[in-house]
Amino acid sequence: MDRSESLDGVPVEVREEYAELLMGSVDVLPEGELLRQLLRARSENRPLRVKLGVDPTTPDLHLGHTVVLRKLAQFQKYGHTVVLIIGDYTGKVGDPSGRSKTRPQLPDEVLAANAKTYREQAAKILDMDKVELTYNGDWLGPLRMDEVLRLTATVTVARMLERDDFSRRYLANEPVSMLEFMYPLLQGYDSVAVRADIELGGTDQKFNLLMGRTIMEAYGLPPQSILTVPLLVGTDGEQKMSKSYGNYIGVTDEPEDMFGKVMSIPDSLMVTYWSLLTGAGTREVESLEKGLADGSYHPAEAKRDLAQRLVALYHSDAAAVAARSHFDRVFKEKDRPVEIPEAPLPEEAVQNGLVWLPRLLTSLGLAPSNGEARRLIQQGGVRVDDAVVQDPATEMEADSLRGTVIQVGKRRFLRVV
RNA sequence: GGGGGGGUGCCCGAGUGGCCAAAGGGAGCAGACUGUAAAUCUGUCGGCGCAGCCUACGGAGGUUCAAAUCCUCCCCCCCCCA
Structure with missing residues (x-):
């Protein structure tokens, strides 16, 4: 996107804040809105309400999930309010997206357990004491039919079919259920419920995030702005990181395992990982790129450093050092590990x-x-x-x-x- | 309600009576190579103490010396028309 908008008259602190929030973001829409919001928040001394919705459908977070969490952490750092919505209701209904097989509807206990681990794992990145944690079952569950109908009336089928994957599947004679149509609506309704100023999500969520704007307007609220972050490519270097593709690195993976998995990413992915996952600043990433380009920083070394840093983030510095020496011992020197189960x-x-x-x-x-x-x-x-x-x-x-x-x-x- | 198209191994997908444990691709696994659990190449990829046997192509029956392939019924999915 064009980020050359004029920053004349913008206080230096806000410029800095704005620049950091833009870093690594893909879409920040509508144009210029986020900056206006930041300025307004500052002048009115009212922090922005930054929404992220997650479905507690998997028990474990992987690094792909952390990209958006890191972005949230940045907002938090600047004093904004993170509103984390656990999609217990939407998860309960079971989203059949993409497959003709109906996804199993998850029982309450499983959802509750997943939500719990999600909170614990998110705490490694966010200050959970300051997070406003909500469950969309609280407001979606009690919705009456007439309210649901009002919601469905806000969006047309043609509009729905604008969503790329819907139209693609529709044209390919693949099923698209009514339930799937409801998801963007429910997600948008969440924004109404929490009065979101801005909603974050992966780039695959762009449509849903924009739908939130439409729905908020229909409910007489100022529409949220949206910010998307890239989908993290998995260890295979091709598909997005996902448990079902088996190319993921879990945040709870054991240090040695996590280290090894990071080492298995293609070289071409290293810089991306550095910038999206480590919290490294722009300058740090740039000097790293430069070093790799002019040969002063060996790629194998860079990848080891990356792996070590990630392990340190989710375990400890000591564990990271140990994982590194374990890796070198077993794979570089083809020796046995020190500790054998x-x-x-x-x-x-x-x-x-x-x-x-x-x-x-x-x-x-x-x-x-x-x-x-x-x-x-x-x-x-x-x-x-x-x-x-x-x-x-x-x-x-x-x-x-x-x-x-x-x-x-x-x-x-x-x-x- | 009517018409059409489908359901194959972890996934995608070929196969329309025997040569089919089922082409091809992907994933996975192993080996070689390498700075790496990258890339590349090679092999392997249902089970069983395995030159043989068992189980498998939506389900149940049937025809046949022989069925993923033919017939009957059933279940499920998709599209079109209404």
Whole structure:
């Protein structure tokens, strides 16, 4: 977007605030509105109400979710009020988006549990003491039919079909349920309920966010402005980060795992991750880019630093350092990790004092089936005390196994005790 | 209500009587290589102590020496017309 609007007469503090809020944002609409809001908020000494709605459909947040949370944290930093809406109601109905399969309707207990972990995990980024936390079931649940109808009357079908994924699916003969049409309306109604000044979301939410404006106007309220942040690309470097694509890095991932996953992103994604996930400032990101470009900053080093920084954010500096040395040890020097998890020799794997290797792997959980274990062995992916074993018929004496380290692939180790 | 098109392995998708545990792609997994769990290449990719057997192509029956493929009924999904 064009961000060259004149800042003449804008106080320096607001310029700074504005610049930081724009950083990393994709759409900030309508043009110039956010700046006006910031100025007004300042002159009236009234913080902006910044809305984010989340559906508690997954128990764990991943780094993709944190992009928008970081943006919220910036608003918070400047004294604005973050209004976090847990979509317990919308989650309960079950959004069938994208698939013909109806998404299972989540039971209350699951939603409540998800909401709880969401709060805990969001607390790593936001100051939750200052967040206004709400549940949209509080106002959507009691809505009467006539009120629902009033809501539906505010938007036309043609308008709905402007939404890219709706029209695309519609043209492709894929189902679009009425329920899905309701989602943007309910989300917009949330904005009415909390009197939002601005709503944040991923770029995929642009339509819904704009719908909030329409609906607020229909309810006689000043329409919110909207700010979108980029969707984070997952570790595969292609699709957006999502649990269902298996390309996600969870904020609760163990330090070593998180470190490793970060190391698996394509180089081309590094700068993006730095700027969207670490809270690094513009200057820091620029010098990093420069270093990578002129060769003074080795990409492998940059990625390690990135991984370390992210682990530090969600765990601790110590854990981050440990994860890094673990990674270097195991992958760079192809050595064993210092700490190897231990597991007792499973009884069921022992027959007449002998242990058949594939069965050992499955019973230790290192392979899902004997067939898979066989393949791993044949492909040279299994080591017993550093020695590759390639014969799937291998049998070993149970007693001799105790204390040995079983390795599957490059990164799974287990010591039999 | 009428007409048409579909339901295949984790996902997408080919297959219309045997050569089909089912092409191809993606994901996953393993190996090689590398600064990396990047990229690339190779292999593998239902289960079973596996040169064999079992289970599988929406569900249930049936025809056949033989069915994902043909028939019957049922369930589910999509589109068009009304």
